Amino acid sequence: MATVTPLRPGHARAAAPRALASGDALVLEGVTRAFGALRAVDTVSFAVAAGQKYAVLGSNGAGKTTLFNAITGDFPPTAGRIRFFGEDITELPPHERIRKGLRRTYQSSLLFRDLSVRDNLFLAVRGVANGRFSLRRAGATHASTLATQDLLERARLSHIADELVANLAHGQQRQLEIGMALAGAPRLILFDEPAAGLSPAERRELVALLNSLPAHMSFVLIEHDLDIALRVTEYVTVMHNGRVLKSGTPAEIEGDGEVQAIYMGGRH
Structure with a gap:
């Protein structure tokens, strides 16, 4: 197993590599989404650089899809701020976010069959x-x-x-x-578990497709399949119980003992 530098829990901004000099594509500042007394997303902060390929990992119930819904405006945050290429979009309706270049996919395909x-x-x-x-x-x-x-x-x-x-x-x-x-x-795409239900051959095709996306295009990937997530992204945030647990490079996340204990059963 590779030697791993200590990871900082919580905020990923300082450590995340910058793909382009144009700054951040997406910045979350203390984003919270509450449903009554339940905080499905709790003070989440991280930044995605322009052109960066980013993953958000976590078990079921970690708050990943709710976080996507907050970013897209489907369920706007109850606290915190969201900035998209420097512009505060926290209060914008979903269609305005789409016009500004934000896209997403869903766990269940929304297609005209x-x-x-x-x-x-x-x-x-x-x-x-x-x-x-x-x-x-x-x-x-x-x-x-x-x-x-x-x-x-x-x-x-x-x-x-x-x-x-x-x-x-x-x-x-x-x-x-x-x-x-x-x-x-689009300027940034949110992919919500694109590998769900795919065969091994289909997963290989998905990896090839994600790796072929333009270098200038940012994306954030939610994925249960760690092999896919770690092969197609440059930086990873792990969520647990609605909060950021760890952030680091794919190698750091793969080798981190706490992440392994919670999500990989002690090994990967």
């Missing part, structure tokens, strides 16, 4: 484009049509572009959801 892969991607493109309410049909050279073709290639789905979503394997549906999240040049 009776439409084709191509049509799903086209709707995602149109949903974040100017003139999205236009009733004019897009031709072959229309910007939205070209962007859809680009997403088919980036999501590695060109070979099944005209298949109905209902006929796709589970892993292909997860790829499609990632492709839809890429619509409109």
Whole structure:
């Protein structure tokens, strides 16, 4: 096992590497989300650099998805601040956060099952484009049509572009959801357990897809599959009971005894 430097519990900002000189993509400052007396997320603070690939790990009930919901505005924080590329978005509604370049996927795929892969991607493109309410049909050279073709290639789905979503394997549906999240040049994507339910072959395809994302694009990944999370990210925060337990590099998290005891049964 690799030698591990001591990890700081709580705040990840000081130790996190900076991928680009442009600063932070996402900063959480004491973010809390309470449901009555229950604090599902409790004073969470960390920063994700522009271009950084980041993971949030933890067991069921650790508060990971609730944290994503606070970031996207689905369940706004009851305390704390959220900054997106320097702008305070704590009070913004979800659609305004999307317009600013924030995207997410969900644990359960939200797809149009009776439409084709191509049509799903086209709707995602149109949903974040100017003139999205236009009733004019897009031709072959229309910007939205070209962007859809680009997403088919980036999501590695060109070979099944005209298949109905209902006929796709589970892993292909997860790829499609990632492709839809890429619509409109997002600045940061939140991936909520993209490997859930995937076969070993589908997991390999997912790793290849995540590793192929542009270097300038930030993402935060929630994942139970530690092998995937540690292979595709540069920095990791571990949550426990709604709070930050540890933060560090994948090597530090993999080798940390307390993390192993809680989440890996003492070994990985």
